[in-house]
Amino acid sequence: MERVSLLQCESYGTGLKSQLEKLLAPLGGLGSFFRPGDRVLLKPNLIGPRSVESAATTHPALILAMAELVKDCGGRVGVGDSPGIGSAESVIKRLGMEAALKRLGAAIVEFNTPVALAGFGRELPFERRYKNLFMARELDDFDQLINLAKLKSHGQMGVTLATKNLFGCVVGTNKGRWHFNAGKDLDGFARLLLEIALTARPGLHIVDGIIGMDGNGPSNGRPRQLNILAAGGNPLALDRVIVELLQKRPEQFPLFAAARALGLPGLELAEIAIAGAGPETLRVEDFQIPAFHRTHIFVNETFSRIASGLLKQRMLLDEKACVNCRKCEELCPARAISYAGRIRIDDSQCIQCCCCQEMCPVGALRVSEPFTVKLLRKLKIM
Structure with a gap:
């Protein structure tokens, strides 16, 4: 039986450290995940140089509280990630926490050195498909990894929670390549995320949903007070419980379909022991996810092909908001974006990876929602 701990937490204020201790108590406490003297790497969501108020990153107060707790338990702490833009x-x-990390003696770790996943020497319960996928060698400099994810909507995968956050273990310049390789195959990209998560293998996952993000996530969505802290040892089980709190069906998300096809545990609520706050106290109303489409919900293959055209999403540019920084052009793995006095998007080349929307510094890009998708959502089919 998988275990997930939930806690209702309304603030990132001075009591956050004790709230985290309360969250982790049903899982054996933080000290049960590593030994004194171990090097412990905290892997937050540091998507890019965004403001604290944007809710795009794991909140700095939570990162610092976890760093303090690791130190209290005798661990030597580092904080690292591979942001889509900039450095850790x-x-x-x-986020204004450099001085505080320095006072704690916490190292800032840049994920710069790519190593093939197979080079980590960790067997998977299934055959690897992505043998040429590279993760950061810096992960191997630490004895334990703790995943500090952010609860957000996501243009390509619907939501980004514990499992998706570990895509940040891939060295920055390689992320675009794998978005391009996966193309429009969301199930293939979901499997790629699973291979990364099972190779990185954090001992503990915490999801920061005190203030989360919905709508045009994962960078430019709407910050929302959700009051959720969640933790567990299995990222899929943790993600599954959170999706339930968001009142979404698991079949809406490619990650769960890929995990089910591989026979991975943690997908059935009946097999997950939930401790702490009751799920009914943390349910979220009307959590908005971007207009990505899942044509495989239609069991008939022929109809699925027809539906693919009817449900086709497009990237839309708000030309008034666009500042012509050309970051989207630079980061597009499919080279579907060009600049000729203004940004142009070639729909025929777009692979719908949402990298441009995710990394736009001013939120000028969003995923369109065709009328057919709006109708299916209203009918609760999607």
């Missing part, structure tokens, strides 16, 4: 250090500076 630049994001940490933007």
